Amino acid sequence: MSQPALQVTNLAVSFATRRGDLAAVRGIEFHVMPGEVLGLVGESGSGKSITGLATMGLIDPPGRIVSGSVKVNGHELVGLSEAELRKKRGREISMIFQDPSTTLNPVLRVDTQMIEALRAHEPGLSTRAAREKCLAALAAVGIPSPEERLLGYPHQFSGGMRQRLAIAIALLNRPAVLIADEPTTALDVTIQSQVLGEVQQLAAETGTALVWITHDLSVVAGLADRIAVMYAGRIVETGTVTDILSDPRHPYTAGLIASVPSRNRRGARLAQIAGTTPSLVAMPTGCPFHPRCDHADAVCRAEVPPPRPVAGRTVACHHPLTAHATA
Ligand SMILES: Nc1ncnc2c1ncn2[C@@H]1O[C@H](COP(=O)(O)OP(=O)(O)OP(=O)(O)O)[C@@H](O)[C@H]1O
Ligand code: SF4
Ligand SMILES: [Mg+2]
Known part of the structure; x- marks a missing residue:
């Protein structure tokens, strides 16, 4: 093992x-x-x-x-x-916090936050290469129209999408x-399970x-x-x-x-x-x-x-x- x-x-x-x-x-x-x-x-x-x-x-x-x-x-x-x-x-080791505002900065555009996270561990990374990685990461966690989303701010995401975004950032450096x-x-609960299902696949890969x-x-x-x-x-x-x-x-x-x-027990106490x-x-x-x-x-x-x-x-x-x- x-x-x-x-x-x-x-x-x-x-x-x-x-x-x-x-x-x-x-x-x-x-x-x-x-x-x-x-x-x-x-x-x-x-x-x-x-x-x-x-x-x-x-x-x-x-x-x-x-x-x-x-x-x-x-x-x-x-x-x-x-x-x-x-x-x-x-x-x-990376963590997604219970309070999403701990991970996501509301005043920074999504691309800025993601590129910053990448450069923290790879300082010389070109903007172009970084953007490619960001797009791939957003797509991997099931965020639609990643090109557009990259230019947005976290508050423009729904709760489920915001959690996916935090996960995408946490997984950037694999x-x-x-x-x-x-x-x-x-x-x-359904959204929670859906997000977990997607992240689980990613984690397995x-x-x-x-x-x-x-x-x-x-x-x-x-x-x-x-x-x-x-x-x-x-x-x-x-x-x-x-x-x-x-x-x-x-x-x-x-x-x-x-x-x-x-x-089986629907309706039961x-x-x-x-x-x-x-x-x-x-x-x-x-x-x-x-x-x-x-x-x-x-x-x-x-x-x-x-x-x-x-x-x-x-x-x-x-x-x-x-x-x-x-x-
Ligand atoms: N800064 C702190 N000072 C004192 N006690 C604390 C502090 N932070 C947490 N605790 C205590 O530690 C215990 C565990 O807290 P924790 O936040 O890990 O619970 P949790 O299982 O995550 O709960 P929740 O589902 O509400 O998030 C609680 O009793 C809490 O009151
Ligand atoms: S109180 Fe109940 S849970 Fe705790 S040790 Fe005894 S039997 Fe187990
Ligand atoms: Mg807690």
Whole structure:
């Protein structure tokens, strides 16, 4: 088997506050192979963006990476200087931010932004050669009339097209890894899946490893190769899409799947997981899911379950479900 394009091991990020250090994410472990798509799924506040930002080396004070390793094509990123990281960003690892305005400058024409991104890594590139690359990149992400679009401004693009534009820019330098954080202005799930489908094809062709961050399991259900489910700052279950969707072993994953509307159950009431996600300042002892879990016992309340192999995937639970059980 070849080497993972991205390997994250035991990653933890904390924020310094007046009440002391708050762990936003911890024990984060996942890998993505070249050309593969990993769906990083979880509710709001579960730590998806922090995981993406930490992978990019973009955690600013009062936040910091407390421990862990992030390797791109085998090379460690944690501990590199800002100047060294800047050289890696765009060319080796690239991110599409949840807030599109972070990536796209509203006052610059699309061609100016794209040529700038190219020249950041290839200073001597001629304008003509750069324009050719930009046109190809826009066409590759399914933006119609690229010649015309290149002369426009980001606000002239619809939500879906703006996301495609951010992806085109992020992919310009053919990075080994692309992390796409779902835009805040929740796009239609159908558009999200469509964009992901196109980017997935592109990633497969270029060998880019893709991490697709979303709070909606149905966006990545049909398109990701593997899924990592986050809850309260931890990855609770990681496995192939088929394993996770058809046979979840973590009670939280099972609850999440039960709450996704399916064609078969149209009109039926969605099963909601009772209770709410814990906040960082009031994290329960032991398993963070125990206040909401039907299977919780004394061990669950006392000890954090470490991730371990269960039925071909990784599950962080003291009492993983058995095959086809329900939460
Ligand atoms: N600058 C910060 N200072 C303190 N806490 C923060 C900061 N940024 C994020 N957090 C906390 O870290 C946790 C994880 O946040 P994160 O943004 O990664 O969630 P998310 O899964 O991306 O949620 P969403 O789906 O809403 O984007 C949250 O509890 C959040 O409040
Ligand atoms: S460790 Fe216990 S509380 Fe946590 S998910 Fe598993 S069974 Fe439920
Ligand atoms: Mg987020």
